[in-house]
Amino acid sequence: MYRPATKLRDGVAGNARLTGAAAAALLVLLAAEGATIPFIGRLLGPHIFIGMLLIPPVLLKLGSTGYRFARYYTGNPRYVEKGPPLLVLRVLAPGVVLSTLALFGTGVALLVDGPPGNTLIFAHKLSFIAWVALMTLHVLGHLLEVPSLASADWRKAGPPEARLAGAGARALTLAMAILGGAVLAALTFSAAQPWF
Numbered sequence: 001m002y003r004p005a006t007k008l009r010d011g012v013a014g015n016a017r018l019t020g021a022a023a024a025a026l027l028v029l030l031a032a033e034g035a036t037i038p039f040i041g042r043l044l045g046p047h048i049f050i051g052m053l054l055i056p057p058v059l060l061k062l063g064s065t066g067y068r069f070a071r072y073y074t075g076n077p078r079y080v081e082k083g084p085p086l087l088v089l090r091v092l093a094p095g096v097v098l099s100t101l102a103l104f105g106t107g108v109a110l111l112v113d114g115p116p117g118n119t120l121i122f123a124h125k126l127s128f129i130a131w132v133a134l135m136t137l138h139v140l141g142h143l144l145e146v147p148s149l150a151s152a153d154w155r156k157a158g159p160p161e162a163r164l165a166g167a168g169a170r171a172l173t174l175a176m177a178i179l180g181g182a183v184l185a186a187l188t189f190s191a192a193q194p195w196f
Contacts (some may be wrong), residue, residue, distance in 0.1 A: 010164045012078045015068055018170045019081035022061040023142065025174060026146045029054050033156040048192045051107050051180035058100060069093075089141045114194040168169020 033054060036047040071079040084090055106124040110117050153167035 008143070010166070012082050014164050014166045015064055016082075017060065017149050017152050017167075019064040019068070021153070021170065021174050022057060022064060022148050022177070023146050025058055025148035025178060026054070026061060027139070027163060029057065029178075041130065044195055045189075048111065049138070049185045049189055051104070052111070052185035052188050055104060055108075055179075055184060056177040056180040057082065057174070058104060060173065062097065062100070065093075065098075069170070086141060087140065092134055092137055092141075095130070096138050099127055099131035099134050103131045108196075111191050113187065 029050065033050045036043040036050065040047060068079060072082075072084055085093075103124065106120055107159055108121045110124060113120060141178065153164070153170060
């Protein structure tokens with residue numbers, strides 16, 4: 001017999017869906033950013049623009065995973081019942097977060113400080129190398145679950161528990177993060193002119 005999920009249970013699944021949707025969007029945006037790197041001399045403008053656009057979606061992903069982390073480690077029964085990520089992913093998590101903050105922090109610092117910024121460029125490159133290594137393992141650890149999580153709110157077929165309340169709010173949150181990133185990128189792009 002079907003028992004409807006409780007509201008709190010929906011919150012756990014809703015958080016997972018928001019995290020998955022943010023991850024899917026980030027994979028696309030990060031691929032676009034990565035495509036600029038081999039041609040950084042000619043594509044510095046798009047590299048800077050996409051980098052700034054990425055900041056709000058990255059913060060959304062850090063926020064949704066941070067929320068799960070906090071709820072699990074403070075003993076929330078529903079999050080404890082769901083369980084933690086794999087041990088290897090939990091061990092990698094601090095490095096993923098710190099290298100992400102270092103990568104974006106040095107990128108923003110380069111934009112604010114302007115050229116030549118040799119020390120900051122070195123720090124940005126170094127944080128990128130660490131970030132790529134850690135993020136590759138992070139992505140591989142979640143690769144199979146992201147498509148189903150990212151598309152769950154868009155599927156109409158399936159059992160009633162597949163249709164969670166809050167799908168519109170999750171979609172709006174992600175859309176606002178991406179739109180906010182585009183606005184941030186547009187507003188700060190003039191600061192990049194000294195680099196050209």
